[in-house]
Amino acid sequence: MSTAAVDTRRVLIVLPALNEEQNVEQVVTEVREHLPTADVLVVDDGSTDATTDRARAGGARVARLAVNLGVGGAMRTGFRYALRRGYDVVVQVDADGQHDPRNVAELLEQLEDADLVIGARFAGRGSYVAKGPRRWAMWVLAFALSRLAHTRLTDVTSGFRAAGPRAVRLFAQHYPAEYLGDTVESLVIAMRAGFTVRQVPVEMRVRNGGTPSQTPVRAAVYLFRAGLALLLALVRRRPSLSASDSV
Numbered sequence: 001m002s003t004a005a006v007d008t009r010r011v012l013i014v015l016p017a018l019n020e021e022q023n024v025e026q027v028v029t030e031v032r033e034h035l036p037t038a039d040v041l042v043v044d045d046g047s048t049d050a051t052t053d054r055a056r057a058g059g060a061r062v063a064r065l066a067v068n069l070g071v072g073g074a075m076r077t078g079f080r081y082a083l084r085r086g087y088d089v090v091v092q093v094d095a096d097g098q099h100d101p102r103n104v105a106e107l108l109e110q111l112e113d114a115d116l117v118i119g120a121r122f123a124g125r126g127s128y129v130a131k132g133p134r135r136w137a138m139w140v141l142a143f144a145l146s147r148l149a150h151t152r153l154t155d156v157t158s159g160f161r162a163a164g165p166r167a168v169r170l171f172a173q174h175y176p177a178e179y180l181g182d183t184v185e186s187l188v189i190a191m192r193a194g195f196t197v198r199q200v201p202v203e204m205r206v207r208n209g210g211t212p213s214q215t216p217v218r219a220a221v222y223l224f225r226a227g228l229a230l231l232l233a234l235v236r237r238r239p240s241l242s243a244s245d246s247v
Contacts, residue, residue: 014078028058072177119160
């Protein structure tokens, strides 16, 4: 995609955030520095700390949820916000600082011939490593979804993504909120709608601060839950757009 083409699109950067007061202001500032023409929306997913205040201090707009809905619910809020306000592209960036905003331009470039672009951690760039059951689950999911997408995908659970206009309209109505729905099931929904999915190699950074949610016990459960999420995504009824938002 040419620079001129990217510049004509209205881009919304969405940061789902839960208790990220230590990180969110710095992330928002960095996003605005590297993407000055994009708008930034932080979806405060029921935080009990100063996440909202710190996000506003960084210059972001904030949508504050009364209760914690999870990443899927937060992103669905972001997609609905984008659709109602006429944005063409939504880019999901984590509020913990692991996603490098400098990579966003590479994701946007691939939207020239794709509806959804994934920033992939396991595609030959960077040194990010997942171990044990979590890595096994990621491999199985990547293999299965690569077959559905008819292209090689190595990181289907990445939360670093760019959605084009058709995907924004679809996800505003049908973005799943269940565990892994925001990653695995959303990809299945996009593929079953006939959308083109691509990936771009990216390098993940070390979390700026705070405590990561993953623990050894949770990692052990990940394999079972990931398989269940994929199964549910495949057997669920294919979503469709309403007449007013058809693609």
